[in-house]
Amino acid sequence: MKIPRMKNKQLSELLGNITALHLAARVLVIVSFFCVSNFSSAALNDREKAKFIHDRLTGVLPSAVMLTEMEDIISLNNGGSGAFDAALVAIDGNNNVDASGAFYNVTVKNWASPWTNEEDDIFAPLNDYSALVIGLVRDEEDFSLLLSGDILYLGADSSLPSYAMNNNNHYQQLESSGANLGDSSVFVKTTQSSQLDIDPRGIAGFFSTRAAAKAFFSDGTNRAMLRFTVRNHLCNDMEQLKDTSLPADRIRQDVSRSPGGDSRIYLTSCVGCHSGMDPLTQAFAYHQWEYFDDKDSGRLTYTPGIVQDKFLINETNFKNGFVTTDDSWTNHWRQGENVEKLGWISGSEIYTQGTGAKSMGEELANTKAFAYCQVTKAFKSVCLREPSESDRSTVDAIAVNFMSAYNMKNVFAELAVNCADGF
Ligand code: HEC
Known part of the structure; x- marks a missing residue:
């Protein structure tokens, strides 16, 4: 009998796997936030809420222009969709005034990287699997296509090495070039069938990405x-x-x-x-x-x-x-x-x-498990903790909403708002 080579890591461990650097950056932002708000225990005012939402989604401080823009959007429809609309502005960068792509390049990339290898390594270089996740979120594609779609995301810059079956150079150089993955003219959607040298019947979401195949189809x-x-x-x-x-x-x-x-x-x-x-x-x-x-x-x-x-x-x-x-x-x-x-x-x-x-x-x-799993993982990424019993109705509502169109960007935005409200 062969002993199965498996590790029994639990989800909590997976969810707990937030990059130290990213966390440190966020803690810094949170600490500075506390200083500004003088440890006030009252609900956040609109400007504080804007700052909180921006921090949780991007891990970086907003510019003054961005902060005011978000604050105005919240104020305009406070109690309604204001905070949610402002969260989307934080994600996509206020008509490119703040288009650093931090939400995509850092938050979503760190969210996806551990899934792309057996070691749950959050520091894994950008690859076709994490790129697929980032693209599906950015373009508000049906996120369930992650497990089945004929979709691939690539850098548009023609000086990058082209996509290759036998190396990850394209993505590594795309990442080190500092390309803004939130910019759809820089990071573009294409098909796996146009790039991969395999029979198209073998194409199925991340299963046929190079990163996943290397991690989970090798040996065994x-x-x-x-x-x-x-x-x-x-x-x-x-x-x-x-x-x-x-x-x-x-x-x-x-x-x-x-x-x-x-x-x-x-x-x-x-x-x-x-x-x-x-x-x-x-x-x-x-x-x-x-x-x-x-x-x-x-x-x-x-x-x-x-x-x-x-x-x-x-x-x-x-x-x-x-x-x-x-x-x-x-x-x-x-x-x-x-x-x-x-x-x-x-x-x-x-x-x-x-x-x-x-x-x-x-x-x-x-499955409902798929929808809840994405929401729970995003919760951990945005709220920096596990959902608790008292978060159950929020998670339920967001998951049910998610199942209507599988728009993952909205999930991130909704969670940031909810974490700000519960602060
Ligand atoms: C908790 C679930 C679970 C149980 C219980 C379990 N297995 Fe497995 N088994 C797995 C998984 C998952 C793999 C694939 C591991 C991998 O490749 O990472 C596997 C792989 C294997 C393999 C292939 C090993 C290889 O070289 O990849 C054999 C053979 C096997 N199991 C036999 C058994 C036997 C015999 C038992 C009972 C004593 C058993 N398994 C119990 C989950 C389980």
């Missing part, structure tokens, strides 16, 4: 891609989704049915995760991170119709286990305890099974 059995998606985007680790009552018909041959000679362990432990995970992971049967000596210079490959060897390894662990013959997936989490935990939105008559990574990504994004 491709289960890591599913596990980290569930962890980072449904805010549940596999441990939390264990359900030993689900059908075990699709568990692969590499999972021993009597680990250490004891079949009870298989029935009480292994089945709990592998029953649901293995048939979903099958959507990645044709994906592989191909490399020779150096993982960093490898590339994503996709072999439609040909199942990758990693799905068929260690077949003698249990000869009668499931043998993968194609990339069709089945979602056993549509039954049992996980129905409530994940909250499927559209009916099982449409989903439950499919073929390939794109439809599987749509299926996972089609």
